[in-house]
Amino acid sequence: MIFFLLSCNVEKKKIVEVLAKDIFLHLLELGILEEVGADVVCPAHLTPLSDNYFLNDGEKHNDHQEHIIQIVLEQPYLIEVSKIVLESKFNKNDCKHSVLDICTGSGVIGQGIQHGKWSVLGLDINWRAIEYSRFNAKLNGFSQNSYSLQNIAKETPDGKYDVVISNPPYNAMVSVDGWDKSSDLDITLHAGVFGNSVSKPIMSKAYNLLNDDGIFFMVGTTLLKNGKIWHPDVEELSEKGTLIFLHKVIAPATSWEAIRLLFSTTPNYDKLAPGVFKKLVHSNNGFNEVSWGIIIFIKGGTPGYHLLYNLPTDGELIETSKIKDLKALIDL
Numbered sequence: 001m002i003f004f005l006l007s008c009n010v011e012k013k014k015i016v017e018v019l020a021k022d023i024f025l026h027l028l029e030l031g032i033l034e035e036v037g038a039d040v041v042c043p044a045h046l047t048p049l050s051d052n053y054f055l056n057d058g059e060k061h062n063d064h065q066e067h068i069i070q071i072v073l074e075q076p077y078l079i080e081v082s083k084i085v086l087e088s089k090f091n092k093n094d095c096k097h098s099v100l101d102i103c104t105g106s107g108v109i110g111q112g113i114q115h116g117k118w119s120v121l122g123l124d125i126n127w128r129a130i131e132y133s134r135f136n137a138k139l140n141g142f143s144q145n146s147y148s149l150q151n152i153a154k155e156t157p158d159g160k161y162d163v164v165i166s167n168p169p170y171n172a173m174v175s176v177d178g179w180d181k182s183s184d185l186d187i188t189l190h191a192g193v194f195g196n197s198v199s200k201p202i203m204s205k206a207y208n209l210l211n212d213d214g215i216f217f218m219v220g221t222t223l224l225k226n227g228k229i230w231h232p233d234v235e236e237l238s239e240k241g242t243l244i245f246l247h248k249v250i251a252p253a254t255s256w257e258a259i260r261l262l263f264s265t266t267p268n269y270d271k272l273a274p275g276v277f278k279k280l281v282h283s284n285n286g287f288n289e290v291s292w293g294i295i296i297f298i299k300g301g302t303p304g305y306h307l308l309y310n311l312p313t314d315g316e317l318i319e320t321s322k323i324k325d326l327k328a329l330i331d332l
Contacts, residue, residue: 009039079112107133242301247293258290
């Protein structure tokens, strides 16, 4: 593992001697190693989190379709919140719990919440994600984990699980008036759990994938209407169990904070035509608010929809005062 941490180039022939040629070529294909003339360098990141280590692409391949996302706020936030809920609901000594990690990426979410001999099945549409997840599972000693290619938008996973958890991609490219596609302006419109090609099927399939008393978690930016997540699948879940939205500030849809959450505009925000944001926001079926946070659904819990405000930071992902409130809601 030492060579993964190297920041300098190493002679290729030495790496081949250590790894064997077939392994070396496979690591080249994955992008874990990179040739620089007669030398080799490792551009991948090895990130510590939750007593484990995760190989990921870092920021190097952010614009690449098969990029394995680096660890940012949302993964540790989802892991920490999930652990609080699961420790309250599940018996720590029970090794039979099963986890379905949808859009697994580098495997960080499923492995981050894993306890003892819990089984984890990770799914992703990206073949590099599956390879990274398998590597990280071996690195972290989770021999019982398995990872498979699957398009959640078109296929439904087999079986039922105690935990279904997901950190899906939640930005979709759109064309807007005033956007010169030949420029370096990048605009993404977030559709949240309404209309998004990945998060929407996850939400609609979650209930049937859960065992009785199972728990579903999903993180992302979310569209709301008058304080409620505006989607029929969310409404249906809240009628079948306890639905909690642990969220940051809820912003009016035309405010700067909402625009910041909905769009990524770098670096030419001032080149957009006047009224573009307002036009797009109001074309999305009447949602009028935007927030970011974690959807938590407890199958078999007391039916209802609950908002719980929390402001995650690098120093405190979930405020101490909010932990008690969250535990009270999940025990309904």
